Amino acid sequence: MSGKVETHEFQAESRQLLELVVHSIYSNKDVFLRELISNASDALDKLRLESLRDSELEADTSDLHVALETDPGARTLTVRDNGIGMSRDEVMSLIGTIAKSGTAEFARKLKEANESQDAAASADLIGSFGVGFYSSFMVADKVTLVTRRAGERHGTRWESAGEGTYEVQTLDEAPQGTAVTLHLKPEDSEDRLFDYTDTGRLRQIVRKHSDFIPWPVRTTVERPAEDAAEGEDAAPERTVETLNSMKALWARSADEISEEEYKEFYRHVSHDWTDPLETVHTRAEGTFEYQAVLFIPSHAPLDLYQRGGHGGVHLYVRRVFIMDDCTALLPEYLRFVKGVVDAQDLSLNVSREALQQDRQIQLMHRRLVKKILSAVTSLREKDAERYRTFWREFGPAMKEGLLSDFDNRDTLLGLASFPSTHDPDEQTSLRDYVSRMKEGQEHIYFLTGESRTRLENSPHIEAFQAKGYEVLLLTDPVDEVWVEQIREFDGTPLQSIAKGQVDLDAADGSGDGEGAEKSAEDEQRDEDFAPLLGWLGTALGEDVKSVRLSSRLTTSPACVVGDAHDITPNLEKMYRAMGQELPPIKRILELNPGHPLVTGLKDAHTANAEDPALTETAELLYGMALLAEGGELADPSRFTRLLANRLAAGL
Structure with a gap:
């Protein structure tokens, strides 16, 4: 005979905590099944270990598994395992955790965190408090547990509606292990869309959350009888189906896994039917253990550069699925x-749906980043073609790391490839650029802009091309930002050719260098142009900071440049597009003293400085300089009108 049914009351604060568990902590009701299967898997693990330690343990270990049993008519779902089971004392202690004293303060703080929607505060409060079993009450209005510990004669029954009381009873007989029966809420309740007696629904949940646990998760399904005669009603056949794959590829040694198995697993986790570009299989052992199988895809996802795009690293804890976009494990640029x-x-929060930031997470984050960057470095060294594919697809994202990952900045700079004037078909590394620098060249020259074509036709680049200096052509939006923060590579300074003064004669040794005395010819030229430069500075004062002669122009009459520490027009445009208003930034107008338009303007100014046509010419000159670099005119209609009038006068 079974023992007497004992009824115990939850304390008031315990009822409040249970209500929070059911209504506030979990964002997805499906995870109740994950929690129950995880508990069952742990019980199977414990039985296997216990049977190895105790050869005299009376326990059946021949077919360890988890079973899901459904009864649609009675609206029940049972999660059963034949694992270690629990004694009566363990039931009272483990499942009665929620009724232990000291929960009132926890319940109050947790409620405040949920009401304020402060996820960080909630995570700090929750810690490792184990309430997975009680997630059952999200979908059930009554839960019955029957368990018997392996090696013991009697079992224990626990039952509660999750309200004021729970019942405990000693059973004379019970199967080895634990069975949790959920009396599901009525179909017309708020959970009517979630039928947890449907085999298809259970299969879907198991494959998402518990696919890789090491024990089979089985259920019985009904299929039409194959040998039934046509038109004859035959009872359906009942067969046992295993719902999970149990193929935790990452738990195996890399030398045991074929290339095809890696590809199949990649398709499984990424839903991408092309082969991955590179595979990283790693494990860490010791005080903190983890395994990882990571893939670099062969093409960028469509949402790679969209805000809110999803990452692709799934987090498991002991083979149990936790989340499918774990941003804490890798930086944004990966x-x-x-x-x-x-x-x-x-360290997970109470719902096991979010990580708590701690030393283990940070350590794992650092190690995984190192492994991935090491794999990319190896790819660059061993397979140039595949590396070109990688950088073409993910280069702009990788360069975001130059702004955020200070620990790996040198590695990222070494991996980066850029278009340059050296080769129109191939990109170059900074190290290769430095190896090709001309004798006496002290800077890595670069130019930023929207496209390679526009940069190659920019006035800023004319003198560099004429003298054979290589220039990096940086066209990704992120380039505008990182070049402002990183001033050198391996001791060689980086210099924008669209900012500050440029003295290529000093760079190649053909001039006297900065600070040296100017030649008589240069001094005479400066003296001849001084009146024009002063007048232009006044006439264009609303638009330019100053006007000076240029050493970077060979064919264009003029260009506009920034001071050494000014932001570029492209970056200014990006800030404004993001809603960040900036004060107007005036730039410098540089003139080519050898261009006929500039010398003609100088002569006209010398002949008649009061001529109104000079002001129009100055506006046209400045407008052409803006357009040549891809800038925008403040008043396009005025510019076209002045240009049309000047063309008509010349006919």
């Missing part, structure tokens, strides 16, 4: 990496 990370133990 968001294209797909794969799985499985840790033996991590």
Whole structure:
């Protein structure tokens, strides 16, 4: 005979905590099944270990598994395992955790965190408080648990409606292990869209959350009888189906896994039917253990550069799925990496749906980044063609790391490839650029802009091309930002050719250098142009900071440049597009003293400085300089009118 049914009351604060568990902590009701299957898997693990330690343990270990049993008519779902089970004392202690004293303050703080929607505060409060079993009450209005510990004769029954009381009873007989039966809420309740007695629904949840646990998760399904005669009603056949794959690829040694298995697993986790470009299989052992199989795709996802785009690293803890976009494991610039990370133990919040930031997470983050960058470095060294594919697809994202990942900045700079004037078909590394620098050249020259074609036709680049200096052509939006923060590579300064003064004669040794005395010819030229430069500075004072002669122009009459520490027009445009208003930034107008238009303007100014046509010519000159670099005119209609009038007068 079974023992007497004992009824115990939850304390008031315990009822409040249970209400929070059911209504506030979990964002997805489906995870109740993950929690129950995880508990069952742990019980199977414990039985296997216990049977190895105790050869006399009376327990059946021949077919360890988890079973899901449904009864649609009675609206029940049972999660059953034949694992270690629990004694009566363990039931009272483990499942009665929620009724322990000291929960009132926890419940109050947790409620405040949820009401304020402060996820960080909630995570700090929750810690490792184990309430997975009680997630059952999200979908059930009554839960019955029957368990018997392996090696014991009697079992225990626990039952509660999750309200004021729970019942405990000693059973004379019970199967080895634990069975949790959920009496599901009525179909017309708020959970009517979630039918947890439907085999298809259970299969979907198991494959998402519990696909890789090491024990089979089985259920019985009904299929039409194959040998039934036509038109004859035959009872359906009942067959047992295993719902999970149990193929945790990352738990195996890399030398045991074929290339095809890696590709199949990549398709499984990424839903990308092309082969990955590179695979990173790593594990860490010791005080903190984890395994990871990560993939670099062969093409960028469509949302790679969209705000709110999803990453692809799935987090598991002891083979149990936790989340599918774990942003804490990798930095934002590696968001294209797909794969799985499985840790033996991590600090999770109470719902196991979010990580708590701690030393283990930071350590794992650093190690995974190092492994991925090492794999990319190896790819560059061993397979130039595949590396070109990688950089073409993910280069702009990688360069974002130059702004945020200070620990790996040198590695990222070494990996980066850029278009340059050296070769129209191939990109170059900074190290290769430095190896080709001309004798006496002290800077790595670069120019930023919207397209390679526009940069190659920019006035700023004329003298560099004429003298054979290589220039990096930086066209990604992120280039505008990182070149402002990184001033050198391996001791060689970087210099924009659209900013500050440029003295190429000094760079190649053909001039006297900065600070040296000017030649008589140069001094005479400066003296001849001084009146024009002063007049232009006044006439264009609303638009330019100053006007000076240029050493960077060979064919264009003029260009506009920034001071050494000014932001570029492209970057200014990006800030304004993001809603950040900036004060107007005046730039410098540089004139080519050898261009006929400039010398003609000088002669006209010398002949008649009061001529009104000179002001119009100055406006046209400045407007042409803006357009030549891809800038925008403040008043396009006035510019075209002045140009049309000047063309008509010349006919």
